[in-house]
Amino acid sequence: MYLEMFLGAVAGLSLFLYGMKLMADGLQKFAGDKLKSIVRTLTKNRLMAVLVGMFVTMVIQSSSATSVMVVGFVNASIMTIQQAVGVIFGANIGTTITGQMVSFNLSQWAPIAIGTGILMGAIVKNPKVKEFAEILVGFGILFIGMNYLKDALAPLKDLPAFTEWIVNYGHNPLFGVALGFIMTLALQSSSATIGVLIALASQGVLPFATALYIIFGDNIGTCTTALISSLGTSRRGKQVAVIHLSINIIGTIYFMLFFTGILTNIVTSMNATDIARQIANAHTIFNIVNVIVLFPFANLLVKLADFIIPEPQAEIMEEEEKLVSYLDKRILVSPSIALQNTMYEFAAMSHAADKTLTYAIDAIRLRSQEKIEKAFASEQQVNQFQKAIIEYLVEISQQSVSTSDQETIDELFSTVNDVERISDHAENIADFAKAVLERDIVLDEKTLSELEHVFGLVQKGFAMSIDTLSTGNIEKVKEVITIEREIDRLKIEIRDKYMKRMNKGIASADSGIFVMDLLSNLERISDHFRNIGETVQRLGRPVVVTE
Numbered sequence: 001m002y003l004e005m006f007l008g009a010v011a012g013l014s015l016f017l018y019g020m021k022l023m024a025d026g027l028q029k030f031a032g033d034k035l036k037s038i039v040r041t042l043t044k045n046r047l048m049a050v051l052v053g054m055f056v057t058m059v060i061q062s063s064s065a066t067s068v069m070v071v072g073f074v075n076a077s078i079m080t081i082q083q084a085v086g087v088i089f090g091a092n093i094g095t096t097i098t099g100q101m102v103s104f105n106l107s108q109w110a111p112i113a114i115g116t117g118i119l120m121g122a123i124v125k126n127p128k129v130k131e132f133a134e135i136l137v138g139f140g141i142l143f144i145g146m147n148y149l150k151d152a153l154a155p156l157k158d159l160p161a162f163t164e165w166i167v168n169y170g171h172n173p174l175f176g177v178a179l180g181f182i183m184t185l186a187l188q189s190s191s192a193t194i195g196v197l198i199a200l201a202s203q204g205v206l207p208f209a210t211a212l213y214i215i216f217g218d219n220i221g222t223c224t225t226a227l228i229s230s231l232g233t234s235r236r237g238k239q240v241a242v243i244h245l246s247i248n249i250i251g252t253i254y255f256m257l258f259f260t261g262i263l264t265n266i267v268t269s270m271n272a273t274d275i276a277r278q279i280a281n282a283h284t285i286f287n288i289v290n291v292i293v294l295f296p297f298a299n300l301l302v303k304l305a306d307f308i309i310p311e312p313q314a315e316i317m318e319e320e321e322k323l324v325s326y327l328d329k330r331i332l333v334s335p336s337i338a339l340q341n342t343m344y345e346f347a348a349m350s351h352a353a354d355k356t357l358t359y360a361i362d363a364i365r366l367r368s369q370e371k372i373e374k375a376f377a378s379e380q381q382v383n384q385f386q387k388a389i390i391e392y393l394v395e396i397s398q399q400s401v402s403t404s405d406q407e408t409i410d411e412l413f414s415t416v417n418d419v420e421r422i423s424d425h426a427e428n429i430a431d432f433a434k435a436v437l438e439r440d441i442v443l444d445e446k447t448l449s450e451l452e453h454v455f456g457l458v459q460k461g462f463a464m465s466i467d468t469l470s471t472g473n474i475e476k477v478k479e480v481i482t483i484e485r486e487i488d489r490l491k492i493e494i495r496d497k498y499m500k501r502m503n504k505g506i507a508s509a510d511s512g513i514f515v516m517d518l519l520s521n522l523e524r525i526s527d528h529f530r531n532i533g534e535t536v537q538r539l540g541r542p543v544v545v546t547e
Helices: 002-030 032-041 046-060 063-075 081-094 096-102 107-123 127-158 160-169 173-187 190-202 208-221 224-230 235-270 275-308 329-333 335-366 369-397 403-439 445-471 474-503 509-539
Strands: none
Touching: 002 046, 002 127, 002 190, 002 335, 046 063, 046 081, 046 275, 063 081, 063 224, 063 235, 063 329, 081 096, 081 235, 081 275, 096 127, 096 190, 096 275, 107 127, 127 190, 127 403, 173 190, 173 208, 173 235, 190 208, 190 275, 208 235, 208 275, 224 235, 235 275, 329 335, 329 369, 335 369, 335 403, 335 445, 369 403, 403 509, 445 474, 445 509, 474 509
């Protein structure tokens, strides 16, 4: 009997967690564009940050995942700690949605939801419909798991040892809080803990008074994921996790001291006979009231975090600035937002490649050793960007992503490599400039004038190709292609003219080798920025969104 009950409970809980994950994945894909805009909509308005936290948590179905992601945002300097406090407040409210949903007895609709979802996914080709179908299947599996869990736990009410244990220890507040903390720490999901409580209570195994204290511990336990994740982050990243923990500990203390009876009366008056609804409502009311009470003291919570994790002395603190800022693995819990952050990093990489190209061309124009060294240093940065971005894109593609996001990821792989190759060719140009200085090669005025025209076209074409990625402007793509063709034509024309000058003795053979190699690299740069521009043609939409 015990083994059968244990295996049944494990199976039910596993189905519940799998259904919740499947539904969350579907929601993330379905709401991907909205999620990607979340970071851009964050402002210093803390109330807006609360709404953002609620929305993100409702989509990813986990306040723990949201808080981990916020640690990543703050660590990457995308979000201020003041914004983070608001998002955490919102996450605490958003996480109660799952409990509210499972408190309703909707298991009779589960097979219909699964059948409809599978049918829609098999028949309809529209990616958005397929994502909605995944939500339906996840919803159905979640409720089947919940029903299975309830049935598996039902025999507990007939076990004297268990009922006596509940009677003896269940009314001890500290025991209840500790049990809730341990359950959530083990399951790594406050929603799963609430689901287990509802399953036990629905079978008459767990009284509400005991469940209430477990709910308090559940809210503290959900902070552990962010605390663990914050290890190894910046001081601000650690402070985010501390603030999340502080909010829930403070709320638990004043509720246990002053509001337990009031909360019990409210939820029992709302649903006198339905204990599942009582548990879900208690969880929701606790978090909403806690946000209302502590929201005005958000700045004090930041100061408390400053006190707990103080800033080290300036001379010890001097930390080398990271080249790659946005690619934090904690943000992978929401692949669409992680992809958005990759776009920010790609924009930084493109800027570095543009600097490499500018320094290299200026090295030719000005015969400057300083510009040569700057071009080499900038190219090294581009290489670091490329390695980090490619590795991060691989990790994102291993997550559950929407069809649209996967297309973007596939294009970014090739586009990142095109930008890196442009920087490589710019480095070659800087190498040529170095050789010109070392060998004291002087180009005639006519050749310099012709090269100047190509330099301008190359810089314009590269900048325009990057711009098309964010604007999706097809007319500009056509202009990029026109520029590439013009550079191809000029390469042949300048080469032929230079050959005639060498034949007339106006130009030297040594400088001729240099000019031919220079033109070849400029022409290859144009090939790569044409590839970048044509990405928009292939997708029919912008690829990179950074504003």
